[in-house]
Amino acid sequence: MTAAVLDVSPTAAEREDDPVRVFGIRHHGPGSARSMLRALDEYQPDVVLIEGPADADPLIGWVAAEGMQPPLALLAYAADEPKVSAFWPFAVFSPEWQAMVWAVERGVEVRFCDLPAAQVLAPQSGGRTLFDQAGQRGTRPDDPGRDPLGTLAAAAGYDDPERWWEDLVESRLDSSSPFPLLVEAMGELRRHSAPPSPSERRREGYMRQTIRAARRRGRERVAVVCGAWHAPVLTWPLPPANADAAVLRGSAKRKVTLTWVPWTAQRLASASGYGAGITSPGWYHHLWTAPEGTIPRWLVKVARALRERDLPASSAHVIEAVRLAETLASLRSRPLAGLTEVTEATRAVLCDGDERAVAYVTEHLVVGQALGSVNERVPTVPLEADLVRTCRTLRVRREPGLRHWDLDLRRTIDRNRSQLFHRLRLLELGWVRPAETEIAGQGTFREVWASRWQPEYAVQLVEASVWGTTVESAATARVDEIRRDGALPELTRTVGRCLLAALPAALDGLLDTVAERAARDTDVVHLMEALPPLARAQRYGDVRQTDTAALTRVIQTLLVRTCAGLPRAVSGLDADNAAAMRRRIDELNGALGMLGSFAEPLRQRWLASLAELVDRSDLHGLLQGRIVRLLTDAEVVDDAARRLQRALSTGVEAAAKAAWVEGFFADGALLLIHDPTLRDLLDTWVGGLSEAEFTDLLPLVRRTFGTFSAAERRTIAGRLSPTETAAAVAEDLDPGRSGRALATIDLILGTTTERGHP
Numbered sequence: 105m106t107a108a109v110l111d112v113s114p115t116a117a118e119r120e121d122d123p124v125r126v127f128g129i130r131h132h133g134p135g136s137a138r139s140m141l142r143a144l145d146e147y148q149p150d151v152v153l154i155e156g157p158a159d160a161d162p163l164i165g166w167v168a169a170e171g172m173q174p175p176l177a178l179l180a181y182a183a184d185e186p187k188v189s190a191f192w193p194f195a196v197f198s199p200e201w202q203a204m205v206w207a208v209e210r211g212v213e214v215r216f217c218d219l220p221a222a223q224v225l226a227p228q229s230g231g232r233t234l235f236d237q238a239g240q241r242g243t244r245p246d247d248p249g250r251d252p253l254g255t256l257a258a259a260a261g262y263d264d265p266e267r268w269w270e271d272l273v274e275s276r277l278d279s280s281s282p283f284p285l286l287v288e289a290m291g292e293l294r295r296h297s298a299p300p301s302p303s304e305r306r307r308e309g310y311m312r313q314t315i316r317a318a319r320r321r322g323r324e325r326v327a328v329v330c331g332a333w334h335a336p337v338l339t340w341p342l343p344p345a346n347a348d349a350a351v352l353r354g355s356a357k358r359k360v361t362l363t364w365v366p367w368t369a370q371r372l373a374s375a376s377g378y379g380a381g382i383t384s385p386g387w388y389h390h391l392w393t394a395p396e397g398t399i400p401r402w403l404v405k406v407a408r409a410l411r412e413r414d415l416p417a418s419s420a421h422v423i424e425a426v427r428l429a430e431t432l433a434s435l436r437s438r439p440l441a442g443l444t445e446v447t448e449a450t451r452a453v454l455c456d457g458d459e460r461a462v463a464y465v466t467e468h469l470v471v472g473q474a475l476g477s478v479n480e481r482v483p484t485v486p487l488e489a490d491l492v493r494t495c496r497t498l499r500v501r502r503e504p505g506l507r508h509w510d511l512d513l514r515r516t517i518d519r520n521r522s523q524l525f526h527r528l529r530l531l532e533l534g535w536v537r538p539a540e541t542e543i544a545g546q547g548t549f550r551e552v553w554a555s556r557w558q559p560e561y562a563v564q565l566v567e568a569s570v571w572g573t574t575v576e577s578a579a580t581a582r583v584d585e586i587r588r589d590g591a592l593p594e595l596t597r598t599v600g601r602c603l604l605a606a607l608p609a610a611l612d613g614l615l616d617t618v619a620e621r622a623a624r625d626t627d628v629v630h631l632m633e634a635l636p637p638l639a640r641a642q643r644y645g646d647v648r649q650t651d652t653a654a655l656t657r658v659i660q661t662l663l664v665r666t667c668a669g670l671p672r673a674v675s676g677l678d679a680d681n682a683a684a685m686r687r688r689i690d691e692l693n694g695a696l697g698m699l700g701s702f703a704e705p706l707r708q709r710w711l712a713s714l715a716e717l718v719d720r721s722d723l724h725g726l727l728q729g730r731i732v733r734l735l736t737d738a739e740v741v742d743d744a745a746r747r748l749q750r751a752l753s754t755g756v757e758a759a760a761k762a763a764w765v766e767g768f769f770a771d772g773a774l775l776l777i778h779d780p781t782l783r784d785l786l787d788t789w790v791g792g793l794s795e796a797e798f799t800d801l802l803p804l805v806r807r808t809f810g811t812f813s814a815a816e817r818r819t820i821a822g823r824l825s826p827t828e829t830a831a832a833v834a835e836d837l838d839p840g841r842s843g844r845a846l847a848t849i850d851l852i853l854g855t856t857t858e859r860g861h862p
Contacts (some may be wrong), residue, residue, distance in 0.1 A: 124315055124342075125149070127199070128286045128335030130269060132382050134197035135391035140329060143281050143420040144206055150319050154200050155334070156192055157224065160362045164214055167204045171479040174201055174369035175385075180221035183359040186566040188225055191559060195385060197392035201331045213335035214707045217314035217328065219307050226356035240856050241586035246723075252293045252333050267370045271438055283753060291336035293629045296856055306339050309348035316654050364563040368504040369472035386472030387443050399441050400426050406450055406465055415461060417454050418596055420683050425453040443470065473502040475557060486573035488565045492576060494524060502557040508539055509553040524551050526605035527579040530598075531568040535561045564594075566738065583610035587617045592625050596634035599655070600641035628669035631687040635662050639695035659699075666692070666712040672740065675722050679763070682724035686767060689714075691726070691735055710818070711740050725751070725760040729767025744768075745781040752789040758797045763790065778821050783823060 125147050129136040160178050166274045172198040179188035194201040207214035259266035272282065300308070311330065312533070315338065320328050328338050363705065371519050372385040382388060387402075403425045407417035417490065419597050429449040433441035441449075447462070447470070453463035467473075478484075480492060495501070498521050509525075511518040527535045539554035561808060571585075572578035587610075595618050602611045618634075625631060642655045674685055696707045714731050718741070723731075729751065735741045751764040790798075809817065 122320060122341035123324055125326060126287060126328045126330065126338050127283050127334045128332035131200070131327060131331060132193075132195050132198045133269070134388050137157060137197050137199040137202045137392065138395070139283070140199045140841050141202055141206060141346060143283060144203065144327060144738055146281075147327060149212065149322075149323075149325040151215070151323040151325075151327065152213055152327045153217040153311075153314055153318060154205055155218050155311070155330040156200060156204050156223040157218055157362070158216045158310070159220040159222055159360070160192075161215050161339060162564040163362060163364060164204050164216070164365060165208060166482055167201065167480060168208045169479040169481075169805055171367060171477055172364070172482075173477045174198070175369060175372055175474060175481070176201075176364050176476040176478065177367040177559060178223060178362060179365045179566075179662070180360050180362045181563060182225050183361055186563060186569075189563045189566075190221065191365075191367070193372055195369075196373055197388055199329055203327075212320070213323070215314070215318075217311045217330075218435060219310045220357075221360045222357045225360055227359045228356060252290060252297075255293055256289055267355070267533075271442070278673055279691045286332050287335045287339060289677075290332050294333075294336055298528060305351050308334055310353045312342050312348050313345065313352065315342060325627050338755065344451065344587075355748060363565075364478045365559060366476040366557075367559050368476075368557070369474040371559050373471050379472055384443055384470045385473070386469050387446075389472060389474070393541065396805075399429055399446060402446060403450070403454070405431070406454055409465060410454060410461060412463075413464065415455075422453050425449040428453060456481055464820040473505050475502060485577065487568040487571075487578055488562070490574040491565065498524060500555075502535070503555065504557055509536075509551075509555065509556045511551040511553065513549045513551065518736060522551050522553075522604065523606040524575065524695060525551075525657045526601055527575050527607070530582050530605055530607075531564075531571065532560075533568060533573070534565050546827050562843040576664075579605055580607050580610040583607060587614050590622045592618070592627075592634040593637075595621060596637040600637045603641045615655065615658060618811040619661065622658060622662050622665065626669070627672035628666060629688065631662050631666045631669070632673075632692050635659065635666065636695040638662070639699055643698050659703070660706060661708060663696075667709055668834055670713055670719075671717060674717060674724075674727055677724050679724070679726070682726045682763075686726055686730050689730065689734070711735065711738050715740055725763035726767040728768075729764035731767075732767040733768045745779070748786070752786075758793070763791075766807060769809075770807075774816075777816065777823060783820070 107815070125143075127140050127143055129140055135478055157178065157180060160180070162835035163178065166172055172196055176194055178192040178194075179189060180192075181187075196202075198646075204214055207210075239512065260268055262271075311328070311334065315326060315328060328335075330338060363534065369389075370587040372382060390402050391398060400422070403422045406425075407419075407422050410417040426449070429441040429445045432445040432448060433439075436445070444495040447466075450465055451457060451459075451462050455465070480489075493839070498517060499506075502522060509521065511522050513519045513522060515773055528536055535557055536553050536555045568582075571581040583598060583602050588592060590598065595614065599611070599614055599618060602614055621630065623636070638659050642659065677685060693710070696703055696710055699706070711734075714735055718731050720726065720728075732741065732744060732747050742748075748768065750859045752761050767826075769786070812820070
């Protein structure tokens with residue numbers, strides 16, 4: 105069925121004696137919501153049908169419950185595959201939300217009238233869902249690719265559909281009804297548009313069937329709240345039901361679960377990819393909550409936000425910004441200053457042209473940082489309920505903005521927060537992650553995390569609920585699955601995470617599996633990659649007062665088998681594999697260093713194994729240089745200069761020389777600073793390179809010295825030419841200003857200089 109065969113003439117848009125009244129709204133439009141409420145009050149329907157999944161009807165009654173604070177969304181997910189899911193978001197200013205609240209508070213029957221989620225999420229031809237076919241997976245399927253407002257705006261002389269809609273509806277404060285004219289305009293647009301898609305025909309057919317069902321139940325005043333595009337094909341009288349029944353016959357279904365979940369203002373924004381989104385949720389919320397004094401009250405909020413950022417924003421600034429916004433609206437023949445005028449006034453007056461300040465206002469006010477909340481009794485998965493209770497106990501809030509958690513593990517509450525965060529990581533919930541900050545990693549008693557809640561994490565919680573009904577039991581079950589299926593490196597990484605998450609029941613079985621796999625695994629690479637995570641777990645176990653004796657035994661086993669297999673693993677490697685092996689050797693050597701005195705016998709065994717490799721001819725130069733460096737640092741060898749001289753001698757290929765230098769000197773600036781013999785040898789080698797050799801080896805040499813800090817490079821340069829450097833420094837000194845500082849140094853050192861000070 106196409107729009108052409110439906111009665112969408114102006115006379116069909118609205119008649120006083122019609123049993124059905126259609127209110128074509130804009131999703132998330134405060135002007136639409138205000139006009140719709142006025143129309144509902146005048147019409148007094150005995151049933152309200154709202155565009156939304158029909159199988160979510162049992163959840164409508166919650167909209168008036170305590171704690172239900174938009175933005176919220178209906179979440180539907182497939183019972184057999186939770187990641188197949190969809191959201192229907194609502195803001196407090198969404199007409200659909202206000203229609204639900206209006207009906208529930210007055211005891212009027214209210215239902216959703218769109219396709220059930222059971223059909224929306226069912227696989228269609230090619231295995232795709234209706235949301236996939238509409239290009240709107242995960243949000244409301246609202247006719248993407250179709251822009252009726254853009255067409256109407258262009259006809260009215262506007263180049264911006266948002267601005268046209270603001271002038272026509274959103275900026276209206278008198279609540280007069282625009283719906284008959286909108287139905288007529290949309291009907292005219294549909295006459296000249298392409299035929300509806302199959303999914304659109306099914307949706308609109310289901311809506312008409314729902315209207316017919318309401319009439320059969322004896323409802324005499326039916327109000328339909330739907331997107332304006334659908335309004336013309338839902339007006340009374342409806343066409344015969346045969347065609348709609350044929351379109352819907354044989355529709356695929358699947359078992360789904362629906363619930364309410366918090367949503368965020370950012371995810372209401374069209375910039376987030378939400379097809380039915382708006383550009384400025386925060387501004388629209390202000391239009392809804394401040395119908396009087398809209399512009400002055402908004403600019404007061406802007407000034408307050410700027411002052412919180414220590415930016416100057418006085419009352420005089422606000423008054424001037426209001427005048428400018430209203431003047432711009434008048435010059436542009438607008439009934440009320442809109443977001444465009446307000447933003448221009450904000451930029452010119454309050455932000456003084458600073459685009460960074462404008463961007464802050466846009467992010468925090470125009471879009472907004474709001475996060476909705478749901479009544480704790482709303483049906484949900486047990487895992488979600490346990491997480492909510494745990495977060496309440498630990499005072500961890502779900503926030504849409506970035507939040508850093510600086511945890512001191514000596515405090516009970518911070519230690520419990522750390523355990524929760526590590527458990528959530530095991531469940532692969534991205535809400536909380538380790539943070540990269542300046543204070544991260546300072547000691548074993550400190551952890552820094554970052555959290556930012558996104559609505560999609562509600563789906564991740566549903567997916568994780570297959571593991572258990574509480575966060576602890578789900579994380580334990582997840583560890584058990586890794587224990588069954590994971591390779592040895594993954595198992596040892598999980599040991600550390602399991603230890604930090606305080607899951608002793610899972611840790612015992614995991615350690616037994618690690619010990620068993622370590623005894624059977626002959627891959628030296630696996631053994632080497634498995635050791636560092638265990639060493640870190642051993643180190644951090646003491647902070648949480650955890651028994652790590654079993655860890656010690658596993659570490660010993662892994663190291664013995666690594667030392668036995670290392671000679672074979674490093675033989676005949678090319679450049680790429682040698683670089684990977686060097687990284688593993690560095691990590692393992694560092695891991696043994698953090699274990700403390702109990703691991704000294706293990707460390708000595710490791711160094712002895714390295715010493716056996718250092719003179720092998722089949723060892724790549726990168727590894728040979730690195731092993732010499734590690735043995736030098738450990739004071740096992742004392743002839744590094746002789747070995748460097750031999751590596752740089754005539755007859756050795758230039759690339760091999762560069763690889764040896766890179767292996768030895770990478771991260772070793774102090775060697776060049778304090779050992780003149782090594783420094784002179786390297787300087788002589790570089791100075792003796794031919795032009796062609798220098799060009800070829802420059803990237804390798806630069807990579808080596810790129811590991812040094814700027815201060816270290818300056819110091820090395822000074823060591824290479826001390827006379828010239830000292831003279832250059834002396835030329836920059838002001839004797840009059842430096843004399844007193846030098847005299848103080850003489851006093852500290854107890855020396856006598858030519859300045860005459862003792």
